[in-house]
Amino acid sequence: MDASVEVPDVVGLENAAELALTSFCWWRADLPRAVCETYWRDVHGIMFARAPGLWQYRQLRLGGNRPDLWPAVQGLSFDAPEVAQPQGIPHGLFLSEADLVAFGDHPLPKDVIPRDAHHFLGRIGALLSPPGGGRTLVDRINDPAVQGPPPVPTFALCFVPRAGAADGFHAFLTERVARPWSEHPDVVRLRVEPLPPYESAMSSPGVAHRWPGEETYLGWIELAVRDGAVLGDLLAGPADFAHHVSALHTYPVREVYTLISGGRPTEVGLRGYPAVRAIIAAGAENQRGAAVLTRLFGDAVRGLDQLRKP
Structure with missing residues (x-):
């Protein structure tokens, strides 16, 4: 690799x-x-890129649950009723509580975005992770703005705790599961996200919560x-896995769209994916420059910098 090329x-x-x-x-x-x-992606999602406060915002499109990818484990279920299987996960990161407040106070997230959700959503459940709880333990893909199908098989693994195992479950998930898994040579990206007991952190008129x-x-x-x-190898880890987890649901991530990265909107976040694809196909490089984007989108191009004005 050219030493002059900066690896993200x-x-x-x-x-x-x-x-x-996480929603x-x-x-x-x-x-x-x-x-x-x-x-x-192209209507609802780009509104997030016009509001200050988000450090990262991605949309994960999911396939149906895949119980067949795991070996049988006594006492552990891999099945999920079809009605309970989510089809998408929007995932947002905030640098601080102040940024979260600034985001929530902006007219788009406060009013327009919630009122828009019913146009495509039948149900949503939004959960705010404990401060400092979510961690990316490894990422060898080294692309902060993935757009489209992921380059390697990717999954959203969702954990249902066993009754009575809620206390200490987050530590178990992070230290006994996620951390050892992240050290496997065939794992190229792993982020763990502890979640609070379910109570939706967001409401949208006309959408069930x-x-x-x-x-x-x-x-x-x-x-x-x-x-x-590799998944079968990973489950051979903690011997008491089924003592803590009653069900593990495995959703293949079909596509990922990154609308905000490093506090600034991506081109997809500003224009929508079809427009960016057309610009690249046409070789219209001037349309990708800061001068044109700033003329078109104003302060939205600066993202979090809007909160840092002197």
Whole structure:
């Protein structure tokens, strides 16, 4: 590799954030999935890139649960009812409580975005991780703004604690599961996100917020591996895994769209994915420059810098 080419420090970038917001989304049943996903990314999503406060904002499009990827473990369920399986995870990072407050006080997140959600969402559950709880333990992909299908098999692994195991579950998930898994040579990205007991942190008029079922998640791991067969090796770790976890649901991440990275909107966050693809295909490099983007989008281009004005 050319020594002059700077390799992004994705781990450092993401771990600079103190707070993380995870939402689980279910699309409207009366609309085609493609309509819901396109609206989510190119209409609803770009509004986040116009508001100050977010350090990172990504959308993970999910496939159906894959219980077949794991070996059988006594006392551990890998099955999830279809109605309970989310189809998308928007994931946001905030550097500080002050940035979260600034984001929440802006007219877009405070009013417009919640009132827009019913156009594509049938249900949403939003959870704010404990301060400093979420951590990216490894990232060998080294792309802070992934757009489209991930380069290697990627999964959102969602954990249901065993009854009576809630106390200490976050420490178990981070130290006994996520950290050893991150050291496996075939794991190329791992972020662990402890979650509080379910109570939606956001409300949207016309969108249901009650969790669809009895099993709610107390944490999730974003896992990217060189080969899906690695998953069986990982589960051979803690001998008491099933004493802490009653169910593990495995959602393949079909696509990732990064709308904000390092506190600033990406091109996809500003323009929407189809426009960026057209600009790249046409070779219209002038459309990607700071001068044109600032003319078009004003202070939104500066992202978090809007909060740092003297």
